[in-house]
Amino acid sequence: MVFVTRRERFSAAHKLFREEWNDEQNFDVFGKCSYPNWHGHNYILYVTIKGELNPETGFVVNIKKLSEIIKEHVISKLDHRNLNIDVDFMKDTIASTENLAIAIWNVLEPIINLLGVHLHKIKIEETENNFVEYYGS
Amino acid sequence: MVFVTRRERFSAAHKLFREEWNDEQNFDVFGKCSYPNWHGHNYILYVTIKGELNPETGFVVNIKKLSEIIKEHVISKLDHRNLNIDVDFMKDTIASTENLAIAIWNVLEPIINLLGVHLHKIKIEETENNFVEYYGS
Amino acid sequence: MVFVTRRERFSAAHKLFREEWNDEQNFDVFGKCSYPNWHGHNYILYVTIKGELNPETGFVVNIKKLSEIIKEHVISKLDHRNLNIDVDFMKDTIASTENLAIAIWNVLEPIINLLGVHLHKIKIEETENNFVEYYGS
Amino acid sequence: MVFVTRRERFSAAHKLFREEWNDEQNFDVFGKCSYPNWHGHNYILYVTIKGELNPETGFVVNIKKLSEIIKEHVISKLDHRNLNIDVDFMKDTIASTENLAIAIWNVLEPIINLLGVHLHKIKIEETENNFVEYYGS
Amino acid sequence: MVFVTRRERFSAAHKLFREEWNDEQNFDVFGKCSYPNWHGHNYILYVTIKGELNPETGFVVNIKKLSEIIKEHVISKLDHRNLNIDVDFMKDTIASTENLAIAIWNVLEPIINLLGVHLHKIKIEETENNFVEYYGS
Amino acid sequence: MVFVTRRERFSAAHKLFREEWNDEQNFDVFGKCSYPNWHGHNYILYVTIKGELNPETGFVVNIKKLSEIIKEHVISKLDHRNLNIDVDFMKDTIASTENLAIAIWNVLEPIINLLGVHLHKIKIEETENNFVEYYGS
Numbered sequence: 001m002v003f004v005t006r007r008e009r010f011s012a013a014h015k016l017f018r019e020e021w022n023d024e025q026n027f028d029v030f031g032k033c034s035y036p037n038w039h040g041h042n043y044i045l046y047v048t049i050k051g052e053l054n055p056e057t058g059f060v061v062n063i064k065k066l067s068e069i070i071k072e073h074v075i076s077k078l079d080h081r082n083l084n085i086d087v088d089f090m091k092d093t094i095a096s097t098e099n100l101a102i103a104i105w106n107v108l109e110p111i112i113n114l115l116g117v118h119l120h121k122i123k124i125e126e127t128e129n130n131f132v133e134y135y136g137s
Numbered sequence: 138m139v140f141v142t143r144r145e146r147f148s149a150a151h152k153l154f155r156e157e158w159n160d161e162q163n164f165d166v167f168g169k170c171s172y173p174n175w176h177g178h179n180y181i182l183y184v185t186i187k188g189e190l191n192p193e194t195g196f197v198v199n200i201k202k203l204s205e206i207i208k209e210h211v212i213s214k215l216d217h218r219n220l221n222i223d224v225d226f227m228k229d230t231i232a233s234t235e236n237l238a239i240a241i242w243n244v245l246e247p248i249i250n251l252l253g254v255h256l257h258k259i260k261i262e263e264t265e266n267n268f269v270e271y272y273g274s
Numbered sequence: 275m276v277f278v279t280r281r282e283r284f285s286a287a288h289k290l291f292r293e294e295w296n297d298e299q300n301f302d303v304f305g306k307c308s309y310p311n312w313h314g315h316n317y318i319l320y321v322t323i324k325g326e327l328n329p330e331t332g333f334v335v336n337i338k339k340l341s342e343i344i345k346e347h348v349i350s351k352l353d354h355r356n357l358n359i360d361v362d363f364m365k366d367t368i369a370s371t372e373n374l375a376i377a378i379w380n381v382l383e384p385i386i387n388l389l390g391v392h393l394h395k396i397k398i399e400e401t402e403n404n405f406v407e408y409y410g411s
Numbered sequence: 412m413v414f415v416t417r418r419e420r421f422s423a424a425h426k427l428f429r430e431e432w433n434d435e436q437n438f439d440v441f442g443k444c445s446y447p448n449w450h451g452h453n454y455i456l457y458v459t460i461k462g463e464l465n466p467e468t469g470f471v472v473n474i475k476k477l478s479e480i481i482k483e484h485v486i487s488k489l490d491h492r493n494l495n496i497d498v499d500f501m502k503d504t505i506a507s508t509e510n511l512a513i514a515i516w517n518v519l520e521p522i523i524n525l526l527g528v529h530l531h532k533i534k535i536e537e538t539e540n541n542f543v544e545y546y547g548s
Numbered sequence: 549m550v551f552v553t554r555r556e557r558f559s560a561a562h563k564l565f566r567e568e569w570n571d572e573q574n575f576d577v578f579g580k581c582s583y584p585n586w587h588g589h590n591y592i593l594y595v596t597i598k599g600e601l602n603p604e605t606g607f608v609v610n611i612k613k614l615s616e617i618i619k620e621h622v623i624s625k626l627d628h629r630n631l632n633i634d635v636d637f638m639k640d641t642i643a644s645t646e647n648l649a650i651a652i653w654n655v656l657e658p659i660i661n662l663l664g665v666h667l668h669k670i671k672i673e674e675t676e677n678n679f680v681e682y683y684g685s
Numbered sequence: 686m687v688f689v690t691r692r693e694r695f696s697a698a699h700k701l702f703r704e705e706w707n708d709e710q711n712f713d714v715f716g717k718c719s720y721p722n723w724h725g726h727n728y729i730l731y732v733t734i735k736g737e738l739n740p741e742t743g744f745v746v747n748i749k750k751l752s753e754i755i756k757e758h759v760i761s762k763l764d765h766r767n768l769n770i771d772v773d774f775m776k777d778t779i780a781s782t783e784n785l786a787i788a789i790w791n792v793l794e795p796i797i798n799l800l801g802v803h804l805h806k807i808k809i810e811e812t813e814n815n816f817v818e819y820y821g822s
Contacts (some may be wrong), residue, residue: 002509003544011264013150013175016332029331031338032217038150039217040177042264048544053513057440058427058505063541064442082174094332098276102327127148127179130337133277133322139783140818153606166605168612185818194714195701195781200815201716233606235550267611270551270596285812287698287723290469303468305475311767312698314725316812356722368469372413376464401696401727404474407414407459422675424561424586448630449561451588453675493585538559538590564743577742579749642743646687650738678748681688681733 003120004060005048008070010079013040014095038082043100044125045074047108051117061117069115073107097126101134109136140257141197142185145207147216150177151232175219180237181262182211184245188254198254206252210244234263238271246273277394278334279322282344284353287314288369312356317374318399319348321382325391335391343389347381371400375408383410414531415471416459419481421490424451425506449493454511455536456485458519462528472528480526484518508537512545520547551668552608553596556618558627561588562643586630591648592673593622595656599665609665617663621655645674649682657684688805689745690733693755695764698725699780723767728785729810730759732793736802746802754800758792782811786819794821 015038016030026034033039047070051060077087083095089107093099101122112119125131152175153167163171170176184207188197214224220232226244230236238259246256262268289312290304300308307313321344325334351361357369363381367373375396383393399405426449427441437445444450458481462471488498494506500518504510512533520530536542563586564578574582581587595618599608625635631643637655641647649670660667673679700723701715711719718724732755736745762772768780774792778784786807797804810816 001546001548002512003546004509005542005544007540009264011176011178013177018330029336035217035223037219037222038175038177039148039219040150040175041148042179053509056429058507058510060509062440067540080169080172080176082176085174086172096332098278098327098334099332101276127146129281129341131279133279135275135277137275138820138822139786140820141783142816142818144814155604166610190783190787193703195779195784197783199714204814231606235552235601235608236606238550239601266555266615268553270553272549272551274549283812285724285726287725292467303473306765309765309771311770312723312725313696313765313767314698314723315696316727354717354720354724356724359722360720370469372415372464372471373469375413401694403418403478405416407416409412409414411412420675422587422589424588443628446628446634448633449586449588450559450628450630451561451586452559453590491580491583491587493587496585497583538557566741577747644743646689646738646745647743649687677692677752679690681690683686683688685686 001050002053002060003048003050004063004066005046005121006063006066006070008045008047008067008075009042010045010075011040011042012078012081012083013038014083015039016094016096018094038084041126043078043097045070045104046121046123046125047104047119048121048123049112049115049117050120061115065115066112069111070108073111074104097124097130097132098134100124101132105134105136138187139190139197140185140187141200141203142183142258143200143203143207145182145184145204145212146179147182147212148177148179149215149218149220150175151220152176153231153233155231175221178263180215180234182207182241183258183260183262184241184256185258185260186249186252186254187257198252202252203249206248207245210248211241234261234267234269235271237261238269242271242273275324276327276334277322277324278337278340279320279395280337280340280344282319282321282341282349283316284319284349285314285316286352286355286357287312288357289313290368290370292368312358315400317352317371319344319378320395320397320399321378321393322395322397323386323389323391324394335389339389340386343385344382347385348378371398371404371406372408374398375406379408379410412461413464413471414459414461415474415477416457416532417474417477417481419456419458419478419486420453421456421486422451422453423489423492423494424449425494426450427505427507429505449495452537454489454508456481456515457532457534457536458515458530459532459534460523460526460528461531472526476526477523480522481519484522485515508535508541508543509545511535512543516545516547549598550601550608551596551598552611552614553594553669554611554614554618556593556595556615556623557590558593558623559588559590560626560629560631561586562631563587564642564644566642586632589674591626591645593618593652594669594671594673595652595667596669596671597660597663597665598668609663613663614660617659618656621659622652645672645678645680646682648672649680653682653684686735687738687745688733688735689748689751690731690806691748691751691755693730693732693752693760694727695730695760696725696727697763697766697768698723699768700724701779701781703779723769726811728763728782730755730789731806731808731810732789732804733806733808734797734800734802735805746800750800751797754796755793758796759789782809782815782817783819785809786817790819790821 016033017026153170154163290307291300427444428437564581565574701718702711
C-alpha cells in the first residue's frame with residue numbers, strides 16, 4: 001500500500017450563518033465569519049489516495065489523471081465562486097470547512113474508485129492556522 | 138538607515154468588474170475574477186518602514202506599536218469583509234490588489250510619519266503566485 | 275468523524291542537559307543543545323481534535339474557542355519564556371520536544387474533553403527539519 | 412509511543428520511461444516526465460520513526476544520529492545524482508517517487524531497527540503539489 | 549509606479565562544467581554540481597514588471613496575460629527539460645542560475661515592453677537556500 | 686550586475702532590556718521580549734552579494750564558498766548561543782534584530798570584499814511576521 005497526495009488550490013467567498021438566526025445569534029456562534037457581505041479564502045485542497053503499486057509504471061495512480069479529475073469535478077466548481085450560492089454539492093449546508101471536506105469526499109470517492117484505487121483523505125487548509133481532515137464516514 | 142517589515146494577514150471577498158460594462162465585457166478583461174457572486178483570498182500584507190536606529194532601544198520602531206497601528210487602521214477594516222462594499226478607503230475604486238496597495242499606503246503613511254520613521258513599501262500577496270509592491274507615488 | 279487542527283506559535287529558550295552529568299557528558303549526548311547559556315526556537319504547535327459534526331453549526335468544534343483554550347493554558351505559559359525555568363508543566367523534565375509534546379497533551383486533554391470532542395494529536399515543529407507527534411499513551 | 416520526524420533534502424535528475432516502449436508509448440503514460448534528456452527536482456524527504464521515550468535523555472532517538480544515518484545511507488547516494496543511472500538501490504526500477512519511497516524504506520528500516528526504534532513512514536515531496544507516503548508493506 | 553510580480557515554476561535537469569576542463573578541474577570549481585549524469589531542481593521564477601496603473605482596470609498589467617507570456621516563451625522551453633541540451637536560449641552558456649536569469653531577462657524584456665510596461669526584475673530560486681536576482685544590464 | 690543570495694539559519698536565545706532600567710521600564714518598552722529568563726528564535730539570515738558575472742564559471746561568486754564564509758564567521762558564533770552573552774560581535778549592544786543585522790554586516794563586509802564582490806544586503810527574519818533589512822550605512 002502506497003499513499004499519493006495531490007495538492008490543488010481554489011479561491012472562494014463564503015460566510016457562516018443560519019437563515020433562521022438573527023445577526024446577533026449568528027455573530028455569537030460564528031464571529032466575524034458571519035459578516036453579511038461575505039469574505040473569502042485561498043483554500044488549499046489535498047487529495048490522498050491509497051493503492052497498490054503498478055509495477056509497469058511505478059505509479060499507484062497517474063497523478064496527472066488524478067489532477068484532471070479533481071479539477072473537473074471539484075476545483076472548476078469552487079474556484080472564484082461563492083460556496084454558499086454557486087456550488088451544487090454545497091446546497092443546503094453551512095459553508096464550513098468541515099462540510100466542504102465531506103462534500104468533496106462524496107464527490108470524489110466514486111470517481112476515484114473507478115481508477116482502481118481508494119480515496120484515503122481529504123484535507124483542506126482554510127488559513128495558515130486552520131485545517132480539516134476527513135477519512136470518510 | 139534600517140528597514141523593518143511587519144507581516145499581517147486578512148481574509149476578504151471581492152470581485153473585479155466595472156458597473157458600466159456588461160458581463161461579457163467584464164469577463165473579457167477580468168476573467169474569473171468578474172464572477173458575480175464574489176470570491177475571496179487570504180491576503181498577506183507586508184508593511185516596510187525605514188529609519189535611523191534608536192540607540193537606546195536598538196529599534197527603528199517598536200514593532201508591537203507598528204502592528205497595532207496596522208491592525209487598527211487597516212486589518213480591522215479589511216478582515217472578513219468585502220473589499221467592494223465594506224471598506225471606506227476602497228470606495229469608488231476597482232478592488233484590484235494594485236489599488237488596495239495604494240489605498241493602504243495612503244492610510245498608513247501619515248500615521249507612520251508620526252512615529253518619526255518613513256513608510257517605505259506596501260506589499261500584498263493575493264495568492265502564492267501573484268503579489269504587488271508600492272513605494273509611494 | 276472529522277479532524278480539525280489549530281496552529282499556534284511560541285518563541286522560547288531552552289537547553290538540553292542533565293544536572294548530574296558534567297559538561298562533557300552532556301555535550302556527548304545533547305551536542306550544541308547543551309550549551310550553557312541557552313538557545314531558543316520559534317516553536318510551531320499543531321493541536322488536532324476529532325469529533326462528530328454538529329449539524330447546526332457545521333463545526334466539530336468552534337475553532338476560535340479552541341484557539342482561546344490553547345492560548346490560555348499553553349501558549350501564555352510558553353511564549354517568550356524559558357522551558358527549563360519558567361513553565362510549571364515542564365518542571366523536572368528534560369526540555370526536549372518529545373517531553374514538551376507529552377506535557378502539552380496532558381494539559382490540554384482534560385480541557386478539550388469538556389468541549390465534547392477528543393484530543394487526537396499534538397505536533398510540535400522545533401525547526402524546519404525536526405518535528406515530533408504524540409497521540410496519547 | 413512518540414513519533415519523531417527528520418527532514419532532509421536532495422536534488423536529483425530522473426526521467427520516467429520503459430526501455431521496451433517507444434517514445435510515443437512512454438509519452439502517453441508518463442507525459443513530460445518521459446522527455447529523453449532528463450529533468451530534475453528538489454526532493455524533500457521526511458523520515459518518521461516511532462518508539463518509547465528514553466527518560467534519561469527525553470529523546471525517542473538522537474535526531475543528530477538519525478540525520479547522520481539518513482545522510483550516509485540515502486542522501487549521499489541521491490544528492491546531485493541521476494536516479495536512473497547512479498543509484499544502486501534504484502537499479503532496475505522506474506524512477507517514480509513511489510518506487511523511491513519504497514527503496515528508501517528498504518535501505519533505512521534495518522539500520523533504524525538497530526537504534527531500538529521503528530521506522531514508521533517515508534514521505535517524499537517531488538514538487539509542491541505532489542507527494543508520496545509509504546508505511547512499509 | 550506600481551510593481552507586479554508573477555511566480556511560475558519549472559523542473560529541469562542541468563550540470564555545471566566546462567568541456568575544456570577535465571573532471572578534476574570541474575569538481576574543484578563546481579563541486580557536486582559537476583557530476584556527469586546530471587541532477588535537477590524545482591526552479592521557482594519570479595517575474596516583476598513595473599508601470600503606471602490603468603485607471604479603467606485597476607491593473608498595471610493583466611496578470612493572466614503576463615502568465616501566458618511567461619509560460620509560452622520561458623516555461624514551455626524549460627519545464628521537464630535539460631538546461632544544457634534542450635534550451636535554445638541557453639546554448640553555449642554554463643547552466644548557472646545567474647546565466648539563466650540573464651537569458652530569461654533577454655527573452656522576456658522585448659515582449660513585455662510591447663505590453664506598455666517595463667520588466668523590472670528576474671528572480672530565480674534554485675533551492676530553498678540559493679537565489680539570484682537580475683535587473684538588466 | 687547580478688545579485689546572489691544565500692540563506693542560512695541559526696537558533697539562539699536572547700532578551701531585550703537595558704541594565705540601567707528596572708523591570709517595569711524594560712517591560713514598558715520591550716514587552717514580553719524583556720522577560721528575565723530569556724526566550725529564543727529560529728533566525729533566518731539572507732546574505733545578498735552583488736557583482737559582475739565571471740564568464741568562465743557563470744558565477745558572480747561561488748555560493749559554496751560564500752556559505753562557508755557565513756558559517757565560519759557568523760553562524761558558528763550565533764547558533765545554539767545566547768546573543769546577549771556569548772557573541773563577541775554583539776557585546777555592549779541591545780540584542781535587537783536591527784543591531785544583529787548591522788553587526789553581521791560589519792563582520793561580513795570586509796571578508797566578502799576580498800572575494801571581489803560587494804555585500805548588498807543583510808536580511809534577518811526573527812519570526813514569520815517580523816524581519817529586518819540593512820544595506821550598509
